[in-house]
């Protein structure tokens with residue numbers, strides 16, 4: 598996703614919403630700082646900020662309409678930030694907030710899941726080995742769900758190590774067939790997109806409140822291509838048509854979006870400190886290696902997250 602933003606993805610909508618505190622209203626969105634995750638120390642607080650103090654160790658996922666985290670200092674709102682897990686270094690903590698708040702928004706806010714209603718629910722994650730997938734697996738397993746994922750063969754051991762119950766290898770052929778042979782699901786989280794929604798909704802238990810939530814939506818692409826007004830109209834028409842088409846078959850079709858949230862990160866911090874969720878860091882780069890980090894990101898096939906260390910002293914900020 599960050600690699601997409603580097604290529605200008607979403608510029609039409611995001612430029613409209615740029616935060617003047619964070620990005621100057623100079624008529625241009627540049628220089629634009631990328632990077633959504635941050636873990637660091639509070640240098641200064643606004644006068645009405647009560648919950649945090651200078652010197653607190655915090656983490657956050659910064660919304661894309663603000664300047665990003667590939668910088669020495671970042672500006673965040675009080676409701677976007679949370680005290681970081683004590684059990685993690687800053688480098689480890691920085692691997693979690695963006696994928697965590699995206700998965701939380703999709704599974705909890707949109708999908709209606711919680712720690713109290715997940716026991717024995719059957720969840721399918723399409724694309725389990727990347728950043729969002731590896732977090733979603735751990736959250737759902739901690740909440741007692743039965744988790745099936747699709748991933749490539751060489752990720753199978755890795756996702757099983759995160760607690761996955763059943764794995765379907767997408768590189769061995771179309772996954773529809775092996776997935777259709779399984780008991781139907783209560784919720785599907787789609788991190789892959791493309792033609793998945795052609796067959797995935799048939800895997801849900803009909804008339805049981807089952808939901809398909811996809812993170813791969815045409816919203817920003819529509820506004821980039823058609824402009825804000827037409828893009829939004831096109832988006833609303835598309836989602837409404839699809840939701841209705843599937844509702845008559847007894848299943849719910851939804852789009853999921855990243856939503857910055859300090860309160861969600863507070864709950865996730867407690868799960869991390871309780872040993873229920875761990876960061877999945879594929880590789881760490883220094884700030885001077887940011888171009889190499891982006892090159893790696895663009896190649897895809899992530900196993901968790903790539904982290905950039907901003908301070909020279911690394912974790913001793």
Ligand SMILES: NC(=O)c1ccc[n+]([C@@H]2O[C@H](COP(=O)([O-])OP(=O)(O)OC[C@H]3O[C@@H](n4cnc5c(N)ncnc54)[C@H](OP(=O)(O)O)[C@@H]3O)[C@@H](O)[C@H]2O)c1
Nearest residue numbers: 598724726727728729747749767788812853854855898899
């Ligand atoms: N809507 C939003 O607000 C929002 C926010 C964040 C992310 N997203 C979207 O959500 C998706 C996941 O994000 P991410 O950060 O987790 O991406 P990521 O870290 O790049 O992971 C994607 C994973 O999908 C796997 N994959 C690729 N093709 C597959 C297939 N056909 N079947 C199963 N697995 C497949 C890849 O692993 P292999 O090596 O196994 O191929 C890779 O590990 C992306 O499309 C991203 O753009 C949306």
